[in-house]
Structure formats: C-alpha cells, structure tokens
Amino acid sequence: MPLSINKQSYSLPADPRVSLLDFIRGQAALTGTKKGCDHGQCGACTVLVNGVRINSCLTLAVMHDGDEITTIEGLGSVDDPSDLQRAFVEHDGYQCGYCTPGQICSATAMLEEIKAGWPSDATGDINEKPALTDEEIRERMSGNLCRCGAYPNIVAAIREVAEAEL
Amino acid sequence: MTAHFKHDKPDTRNVLDHTVQGIIGEPLTRPEGILKVTGTATYSAEYEVGECLEGVLVTAPFAKGQVTSIDESSVTGMPGVIKVITDRRLAARAAQGTANEAPKQDVCDVHYWGQPIALMVAETFEQARDAAKHLKFYFTAEEAAFNPSAVETETKGGATKQGDLAHAMKEAHSSVDLNYTTEGHASAAMEPHASIAQWDGETLTVHASLQMLNYNITELADAMGLEESKVRLLSPFVGGGFGSKLGVSQDVIAASVAAMELGRPVRVVMSRQQVFQAIMRRSETTQRLRLAVDAEGQLTGFGHEALVSNLPGEDFAEPVTQSSAFLYGGENRLLQIEVARINRMTAGSVRAPGEAVGMPTLEAAMDELAEKAGIDPVEFRLRNIPDVHPSEGTPFSSRKLAECLEQGASQFGWDKGPRTPRTRREGEWWIGTGVASAARVHNVGEAKARVTLQADGTALVQTDMTDIGTGTYAILGQIAGEMLGMNRDDVLVELGDTRLPRGPGSGGSWGAASSGSAVFIACEAICEEIASLLDTQKDGLTLKDGTASWNGQTRPLKDILGGRPIAKLGHYEPGDIEDDYAASSYGAFFVEVAVNDWTGETRVRRMTGAFGIGRVLNARTARSQCLGGMVWCIGSALTESRLFDPTDGHLVNCDLAEYHVPVHRDVPDMDVILVHERDGAASPIQAK
Numbered sequence: 001m002p003l004s005i006n007k008q009s010y011s012l013p014a015d016p017r018v019s020l021l022d023f024i025r026g027q028a029a030l031t032g033t034k035k036g037c038d039h040g041q042c043g044a045c046t047v048l049v050n051g052v053r054i055n056s057c058l059t060l061a062v063m064h065d066g067d068e069i070t071t072i073e074g075l076g077s078v079d080d081p082s083d084l085q086r087a088f089v090e091h092d093g094y095q096c097g098y099c100t101p102g103q104i105c106s107a108t109a110m111l112e113e114i115k116a117g118w119p120s121d122a123t124g125d126i127n128e129k130p131a132l133t134d135e136e137i138r139e140r141m142s143g144n145l146c147r148c149g150a151y152p153n154i155v156a157a158i159r160e161v162a163e164a165e166l
Numbered sequence: 167m168t169a170h171f172k173h174d175k176p177d178t179r180n181v182l183d184h185t186v187q188g189i190i191g192e193p194l195t196r197p198e199g200i201l202k203v204t205g206t207a208t209y210s211a212e213y214e215v216g217e218c219l220e221g222v223l224v225t226a227p228f229a230k231g232q233v234t235s236i237d238e239s240s241v242t243g244m245p246g247v248i249k250v251i252t253d254r255r256l257a258a259r260a261a262q263g264t265a266n267e268a269p270k271q272d273v274c275d276v277h278y279w280g281q282p283i284a285l286m287v288a289e290t291f292e293q294a295r296d297a298a299k300h301l302k303f304y305f306t307a308e309e310a311a312f313n314p315s316a317v318e319t320e321t322k323g324g325a326t327k328q329g330d331l332a333h334a335m336k337e338a339h340s341s342v343d344l345n346y347t348t349e350g351h352a353s354a355a356m357e358p359h360a361s362i363a364q365w366d367g368e369t370l371t372v373h374a375s376l377q378m379l380n381y382n383i384t385e386l387a388d389a390m391g392l393e394e395s396k397v398r399l400l401s402p403f404v405g406g407g408f409g410s411k412l413g414v415s416q417d418v419i420a421a422s423v424a425a426m427e428l429g430r431p432v433r434v435v436m437s438r439q440q441v442f443q444a445i446m447r448r449s450e451t452t453q454r455l456r457l458a459v460d461a462e463g464q465l466t467g468f469g470h471e472a473l474v475s476n477l478p479g480e481d482f483a484e485p486v487t488q489s490s491a492f493l494y495g496g497e498n499r500l501l502q503i504e505v506a507r508i509n510r511m512t513a514g515s516v517r518a519p520g521e522a523v524g525m526p527t528l529e530a531a532m533d534e535l536a537e538k539a540g541i542d543p544v545e546f547r548l549r550n551i552p553d554v555h556p557s558e559g560t561p562f563s564s565r566k567l568a569e570c571l572e573q574g575a576s577q578f579g580w581d582k583g584p585r586t587p588r589t590r591r592e593g594e595w596w597i598g599t600g601v602a603s604a605a606r607v608h609n610v611g612e613a614k615a616r617v618t619l620q621a622d623g624t625a626l627v628q629t630d631m632t633d634i635g636t637g638t639y640a641i642l643g644q645i646a647g648e649m650l651g652m653n654r655d656d657v658l659v660e661l662g663d664t665r666l667p668r669g670p671g672s673g674g675s676w677g678a679a680s681s682g683s684a685v686f687i688a689c690e691a692i693c694e695e696i697a698s699l700l701d702t703q704k705d706g707l708t709l710k711d712g713t714a715s716w717n718g719q720t721r722p723l724k725d726i727l728g729g730r731p732i733a734k735l736g737h738y739e740p741g742d743i744e745d746d747y748a749a750s751s752y753g754a755f756f757v758e759v760a761v762n763d764w765t766g767e768t769r770v771r772r773m774t775g776a777f778g779i780g781r782v783l784n785a786r787t788a789r790s791q792c793l794g795g796m797v798w799c800i801g802s803a804l805t806e807s808r809l810f811d812p813t814d815g816h817l818v819n820c821d822l823a824e825y826h827v828p829v830h831r832d833v834p835d836m837d838v839i840l841v842h843e844r845d846g847a848a849s850p851i852q853a854k
Contacts, residue, residue: 017292026291031212032205034405036356037438041822044356072205081204089199092790096635097202098356098405104203122831134835142829145822147356147406148635149797150790151833 003064005030006074016062021045023061024071032072032101036145043144046102047071053109055143072101075108083164084108087157095148103144107158110140111165132162169691169734171683173610174741176563176846181690182648182781183844186710190648193786197654198403198639207403210375211360211435218362219248221424221434222294223416224284224301225443226276229509229815230310233274233283233303240302241286246293250301251285253423258282259512260445261385261413262482263378263673268389269413270479276305277477278511279816280443285420287432312815314475314506315452322483322503326491326557329498331456334467338458340539341467344531346455348523349807351448353516354827357405359445360435363421370426371398374418377407378671379630383664385414390422402662404672407634409515410445412673442820446514447808449474449484451523455531458496463541465550468496470528475506476513484513485520489605490528492562492748495552509815515673518795521606522802529602542582543601544575555748563749563847566778567603570754573839574776575601578756595760597771604753604775608679608845608854610740611670615684617646618733619692623712623724624656631669631681632662635794637787641678642685644784645851649689651709651723667735675751678783679849680738686851688736695732696723738850747847751854752778753792755799770800770832776839780854785840792838801828 002009005028013023024033024047033056036044040058047056048070056069076082084104087093094100114136119126122139130136137155146154182190201207226233238250254272258281261269273283286301288294311317335341361374370392376382379399387394404411417434424432436444451472458467472486487501516522536546548568554561574580581599590597615629627646633639643657650657660666669681690704697704700716708715712723743749756774761767775796782788805826809818819825844852 015290015292017296022291025212029214030205031208034209034357035211035435036358037822039438039821039823041438042356072203076204078200078204078206081200085200085203088203089195092195092199092786094199094202094635095637095787095790095794096356096404096406097198097207098209100202101205135831138830138833142831145356145827145829147354147408147827148790149794149828149833151797151828151830152793152836153790155830155835 003061003067003069005069006071012062012065016060018061019057020059020061020064021056024056030071030073034098034101036099043106044099044102046105046144048105048109051109051112053106072105075104083161084157087161091153091157093154093157094150099144099146103146103154106141106144111162134159167734168737169687170737170739171687171850172739172741173743173850176743177850178846180844180852182851185648186708187648187651189644189654191782191785194640194644194654194784196637196640196787197643209357209403209405210373210401211362211433213362213373215362215364215431218431218433219287219289219428220291220294221285221287221421221432222298223282223420223434223436223440224286224298225440226279226281226283228276228305228307229279231276231305231307233276233305235304236284237302241297241300244293244297244300246289247297248287248289249428251287251420251424251427253427255389255419255423256282256285257389257416257419260415262480263409263412263515264381265413266381266384268385271389278509279814280440280511282416282420282444285424285434287424287428310509310815312508312810312812314450314473314508317506317508319473319504319506322505326499326501328557331467331469331498331500334458334498335456338466339461340535341458342531342535342538344455344534346453346527346530348451348527350450351516351802351806352442352808352825353408353410353446354822354825355406355408355410358436358438358441359411359415359417361418361421362431362433363425364431365425365429369396369398370422372418372422373400375404375411376401376414377404377411377632377634377673379632379662379664380668380671382414386418386422389419399664400662401632404632404634407672408517409519409673412515416444438822439820442825443817444511446516447511448516448522449476449513451484451486453486453527455527457531457535459535459539463539463546463549465494465496467498468494469500471500471502473504473506475508475510478507480512482514484523486524488520488607489525491557492555492750493603493605494550495556499557510810517798518606525602525604526803537585544571544580547571547603558748560746560748563747564843564845565752566841566843567752569841570752570776570778571603573841574754574756574774577837577839578774580756594763596763597758597760599756599758602755604755606675606751608749608751608848609674609676610680610849611676612740613669613680613684613738614667614735615669615681615688616667616733616735617685617688617692618731619650619727621727621729621731623722625650625652627657627659627685628666629661629669629681629684630664630666631677632672634672636672636677636791637784638677640787641682641783645682645685646689649686650692652712679853682783682851682853683738683849684736686736687738688734691734692732696726699726743847749845749848768804770834772834774837776841778841778843780843780845780848781852782840783853788840789838793836796836797828797833800832
C-alpha cells in the first residue's frame with residue numbers, strides 16, 4: 001500500500017534511510033514541514049499520522065505503508081486557512097515562522113487529545129476530564145520550541161480556538 | 167531619482183504624526199503571516215531546483231592542529247557519491263557581523279573542535295551523510311587552550327578610565343565589589359544554516375539564510391574570488407537569526423564552491439549539531455563590578471571589568487560594558503574588557519551582544535548596593551540616571567528610562583516595602599520580585615530603498631533588507647502606506663535580494679530605523695513629485711485612501727499619475743547625529759519568581775516589561791519583539807549554558823535536548839508596555 005500525504009498517494013522511497021520528514025520535504029515537495037534539529041528535540045517537523053501528532057524526523061518513511069499523513073498544507077491554505085492558522089496570524093503567534101507549521105500541527109492534535117480526556121503533567125486529577133487551562137496548553141505544547149519567544153501569543157491563539165471548539 | 171537625507175540634526179518634524187492614513191503604529195497583522203501559517207513561506211533550503219546535489223560538511227574531531235591528508239578513495243565507491251570538496255576557498259569560520267570580507271578559509275588549519283574541513287557531495291542527502299561519516303582523513307593534533315582564565319589576555323581597545331575608582335570605593339558611604347561569571351550562549355535559531363548555490367557559468371546565485379545581504383555579498387564574492395556583480399544572494403525568509411546569520415557562514419561558501427566546481431546546483435544544510443559547533447557562540451564571561459555611592463545614594467564610582475574569550479585572529483570581543491558606559495552616573499569610572507584566546511568556536515554576536523551578559527551583572531550589583539544603602543531598588547535606579555553621558559559629556563537623545571521604571575512598577579504593582587529575602591512563602595516555594603533596567607545602544611546604518619507609486623495607485627517597496635521575524639514586511643509597508651495615503655494591503659514589499667537597493671540588514675536593532683528611514687525618504691520625494699504635478703506644495707498636500715487633497719480640491723492618485731508610475735530611491739545616511747547625541751533604547755523589567763525551597767528550581771510566575779524604543783511602527787510586531795526579548799531573559803538567566811569538555815574542548819551540549827532554551831511551560835503570560843516616545847535624533851521616522 002502506498003503512503004498518503006494530504007490524501008495524495010506516494011510510493012515508498014527506495015532508500016530505507018529516508019526519514020518521513022525528508023520524504024515529505026523532498027520527494028513530496030511539501031516544504032511546510034520544517035527540519036529544525038532532526039532529532040525529535042524541537043517539534044518543527046510535527047505532522048499528524050492518522051490524526052496523531054508525531055515528530056516526523058524520528059520515523060522512517062518506509063514505516064508508514066498505508067498511513068494517512070496530514071501536514072500543515074493539509075490543514076488549510078492561503079485562501080482557506082484553518083481556524084488555528086487564522087488565529088496564529090491574528091495573535092502574531094510567530095515571528096520568523098519556522099516553528100509555526102509544527103506549532104499549528106501540534107496544537108491541532110493537542111486539542112483532540114484534550115477532548116478525548118488524555119491527561120498531562122499539568123492535569124490536577126487524572127480521573128477528571130482535563131480543563132482547558134493555559135497551563136494545560138503550555139504543558140502540552142512544550143515539545144514545540146519557538147526561539148523567537150512567541151509563546152504567549154501562541155497560547156493566546158490556541159486558547160481562542162479551543163474556547164470556540166470545546 | 168535618488169532622494170538623499172544625511173542625518174546631521176534631529177528630525178523633529180514628526181512627519182508621520184501629521185499624515186492622515188492612520189496606519190502607522192497600528193497593530194496590523196503581518197502581510198506574510200498567511201504564508202508562514204500555511205507552510206508556503208519558502209526558506210533557503212526549500213527551493214525546487216532541478217538536478218540539485220546534496221552536500222554534507224565533514225568536521226574536525228579535534229580542537230587544534232592540521233589536517234594532513236584527506237583520502238577521497240575511502241568513499242569513491244559508495245553509492246551516489248560525487249566528490250569530496252577540499253578546495254582552499256572553503257570557510258573555516260563564519261564571518262563576523264559587518265565583516266565585509268571573507269571569513270578565515272584554509273580549513274586544514276584547525277582551531278576548534280567541529281570546524282568544517284571538507285564537503286561531501288552526493289546525489290541524495292542520505293548518501294552524502296553516510297559518506298561524510300566514512301571519509302578517512304589524517305591529522306596532527308596540537309596542544310590547545312580551553313580555559314580563558316589560564317591563558318594570557320589582551321586588553322580590548324576603547325577602555326574608559328576616568329578619575330580614581332579605588333579612591334571612590336574607599337571614600338564611599340556604601341559600596342559593593344562583586345565577581346560574577348556568566349555562561350556562553352547559542353543563538354539557536356530554529357532554522358539551521360542552509361544554502362542552495364547555482365552557477366550558470368557566469369553568475370553565482372545563492373539562496374541562503376542570512377541577515378545582512380549587503381555585507382554578505384561582499385564576503386561571499388571575496389571568498390570565491392568573484393566580482394560582486396557576478397553574485398546574487400536571496401533571503402526573503404529567514405528562520406530566525408539572533409546574530410548567528412549576520413556574516414556569511416560555512417554552508418554558503420561550501421555550496422558555492424561545490425556548485426562552481428561541479429556545474430550542478432548544490433544544497434548544504436548544516437545539522438543542528440554543526441550549527442552549535444561551528445557557528446557563533448556568545449563568550450562566557452568573568453566580571454568584576456565595583457560600585458560606590460555617597461550618603462544620598464548617588465553613584466560616585468563605577469567599575470565594570472570583564473574577561474571574555476575568542477579564537478585567535480578574531481576582532482570581536484563580547485562588548486560586556488556597552489551599556490555600562492552611559493546607563494548610570496558616577497564620576498570615577500573604569501570600564502575594561504580583556505580577551506583570552508582559546509580554542510572554542512568563534513565568539514560573535516548572539517542576541518543583544520554585550521547587554522545580555524553585562525546588564526544582568528550590573529543590575530544584580532545595583533540591587534546589592536541598593537540593599538546596602540537602604541534604598542528601594544527602583545528609586546535607586548531613578549536616582550542615578552545621569553544628566554549627560556558620564557564620560558563623553560554628550561547629551562542624551564530622547565530617553566525614557568525613568569518612564570519605563572515608573573510605568574512598569576505601576577503596572578506590575580511593585581511593592582516598595584522592605585525587600586528582605588525569604589519573607590513570602592507559598593507551600594514549598596519562596597516568592598520574590600525583582601527589577602532591572604534595560605538598555606540597547608542605538609545604531610543606524612546607511613540604507614537605500616526604492617518606492618514605486620504604480621500607475622494603478624498601489625505601491626511597491628524594494629530593498630535587500632531582511633525580515634528575520636522582526637516584522638520588516640509589516641513596518642515598511644506601513645511607512646509607505648502612511649506616507650502615500652493607502653492601506654497597507656495596497657503596498658507590496660519585496661525584500662531579501664541583493665539585486666534590490668541595499669540597506670544595512672537585520673542586526674544590532676538597526677534595521678527598522680535605517681531601512682524604514684530610506685522608505686520614508688523615498689516616499690517624501692514621491693509626495694513632492696505629486697505636489698509638483700498638481701502645481702502645489704508638499705506641505706499643503708494630503709494623501710488618504712488613494713486620493714490627494716489640496717487647496718480644497720481632491721483627485722484620485724491614479725488619475726494624477728495618468729498611467730505613469732513614480733519611482734524614487736530613498737537614501738538614508740547617518741551623519742553628525744551619531745557623535746552629537748548618546749542614543750539608546752531603554753526599558754525596565756519586573757519579575758515575580760518562585761524558588762523551590764528543596765530543589766532550588768526557579769519558575770518565573772509573571773513578568774512586566776516597559777520599553778522606550780522611539781516611535782512604534784507596528785504595535786503588534788513591536789510587542790512580539792519585546793516578548794521575545796523577555797523570553798530570552800528567562801533562558802539566559804535560568805537555563806542556557808554552553809558546556810565544554812575541559813580535556814578535548816568539544817561542546818558537550820550541542821543540540822536542543824541538552825542546550826535548554828525556554829519552552830512553552832517556562833513562559834508565563836507577560837505584560838508589555840510600549841512607552842510613548844519620539845526620538846528625532848534616532849532616525850527621521852523617530853524610531854529606534
């Protein structure tokens with residue numbers, strides 16, 4: 001079975017060493033997904049695999065036979081941005097923009113995780129449904145580094161969308 | 167036609183306060199923002215270039231010595247390998263900011279662990295990376311110096327020696343004599359340094375992640391032995407710089423050499439580890455602060471000495487005392503920097519060079535002295551703001567330090583009561599508050615920008631200036647829109663191409679004031695031409711929403727142009743103003759922290775920053791810049807530190823897992839106050 005990125009099929013690479021990240025940026029030419037560290041430390045390469053967020057640099061393309069990958073380009077477009085994409089612009093949830101696709105992919109999946117009741121380190125009582133506090137957002141987004149220091153604006157953007165959704 | 171403005175006197179006309187479009191300073195969203203959030207902004211490694219080869223740098227696993235030979239045959243049989251580039255033009259170091267000449271080349275002469283020594287080129291990245299690991303080479307290692315305190319030092323020029331500090335200390339009502347050390351830092355921009363070079367037999371075109379194209383083109387041309395006219399650099403999007411992309415870097419030169427040698431495009435992306443190991447570090451520092459006050463709490467003595475380090479042959483020395491020169495008074499002064507030559511990667515500009523490590527120590531010493539003298543630390547700072555530059559005697563341009571301290575204290579809810587440590591506790595956490603002044607010396611550089619009022623009534627702004635996240639696309643469009651009377655959406659801003667008129671680039675906080683002024687000057691010239699077309703004076707002309715009004719008449723701009731665009735080159739040149747005034751941006755920070763009684767863990771609970779930065783060109787992007795600076799405060803104070811192995815000199819924490827930049831959960835909500843200010847000595851747009 002081929003690998004699907006944003007609902008388009010791609011054959012798996014011949015070279016098994018190709019990371020999912022390099023496959024997305026190279027063979028699929030979807031350069032919205034960024035390479036910041038190549039070691040799963042910065043989150044810039046975050047994509048959704050069957051709806052779950054992962055660091056695409058930490059997995060090989062050949063391991064995703066049959067998987068549905070969603071990248072930043074699959075979440076929205078210049079003409080039709082997603083709510084989070086729109087909120088990031090409105091709240092200046094970026095500066096240089098390089099961590100931004102990863103932040104948005106991560107936030108998209110993170111809101112689903114809260115909806116599904118997954119606890120985090122910031123959750124007081126793990127038997128209760130987690131509340132949408134700023135501390136929950138910060139904890140759950142801490143795998144996505146932003147060197148420009150746009151964190152307060154990113155949290156504000158996510159909070160706005162989450163409050164409308166949850 | 168060029169409109170030239172030499173800045174010899176303060177420009178107090180405040181033209182942008184009299185225009186009526188009403189967009190200057192407004193918190194407009196970034197015009198390029200939609201590209202960034204949809205993944206369609208293209209960064210340097212991301213251009214689709216046919217037949218592009220991949221290059222991976224090979225680096226030295228020793229700190230000092232000579233590479234004696236490289237055995238290309240060790241990789242020639244490997245799949246996809248094209249060539250090992252060992253050309254002597256390869257760069258051993260990145261250029262310093264504004265170097266304007268090639269950085270040190272001759273990569274076989276190794277001076278730090280991780281220095282590039284060759285470039286492996288293959289058909290794919292995976293092949294190049296693998297071959298780079300298998301390349302055999304031989305070297306002779308020499309004894310290296312790693313400890314800045316154990317080598318002879320040289321005194322950096324420009325020291326301040328005034329009066330008798332030792333005597334002032336002896337006669338003081340209260341004094342402190344304190345030693346501090348600060349850690350080395352990394353810029354750690356999220357986008358690693360990356361280049362794609364193309365050579366068509368005549369012209370070298372390079373997409374690169376760089377901050378200062380006007381200097382970088384000269385550095386690259388010099389390194390390659392090419393005329394500047396045969397080189398083109400493109401950096402329309404830069405994934406963060408923070409000083410690390412001021413000078414042309416090793417990837418740019420390596421990709422260029424390989425592309426010219428192989429006749430195919432070559433992409434070189436530095437790994438995160440290589441960026442840490444081979445790009446600029448902020449020097450670690452050892453500092454001594456001596457402060458003396460009289461019975462009124464006025465500084466009489468001010469000593470700030472620092473030991474920093476760099477590689478042999480590098481002029482840059484972390485300018486630790488830069489703001490100490492003028493922030494507070496004290497007639498007996500000693501400011502001096504010593505430089506130790508050691509074998510660590512090049513020391514250069516990392517965000518807020520000088521201030522980032524010089525201000526925290528000065529401010530800590532001020533706090534210690536305030537406590538000793540029994541004066542509230544905010545009041546103590548207010549009391550010591552000097553009337554004129556304490557050594558040069560020059561007047562200050564507009565200075566809002568007192569307003570920053572006062573407005574910040576008010577918003578934060580500063581408690582002027584006793585400040586004895588360990589008085590407030592919540593559970594296992596001790597709670598405390600603190601204040602610090604901030605300053606960043608104001609710089610400007612010569613800048614050109616072309617503004618074209620198009621026949622259709624829209625405008626085009628063009629300059630090689632970069633936007634490294636700072637908001638250049640936003641503010642240049644706002645300046646032009648305000649001046650020419652149109653919405654920002656009707657202004658297209660083109661940046662980051664050396665074929666466009668040159669500016670100083672992004673660095674040292676000089677870009678907005680310099681390139682913004684060039685745009686402003688071009689727009690003033692366009693307004694003059696419109697006025698002359700209408701047979702009136704510029705001062706009587708009002709431009710708003712694409713319509714000109716004068717002498718009770720109105721007419722759409724498009725009609726006035728009659729199909730003919732007006733293009734002007736604005737040329738801003740710094741002048742006497744630089745010597746006549748001491749100009750700086752100022753600020754004040756207020757922080758509440760919690761320190762765990764058992765573990766010592768320190769958490770920032772809230773933070774207020776007040777900033778006097780001249781005219782704010784866009785309140786949204788300006789606030790974001792301030793937030794970024796405040797986040798960096800948290801990192802440099804609490805988590806960031808380069809750690810070197812003392813035996814072989816390698817950087818131990820050369821990635822983002824081990825070098826700890828602040829993450830989401832380290833950063834609380836923050837208040838930013840933008841203090842109203844116009845500084846005509848800073849720039850003709852009154853911005854700093």
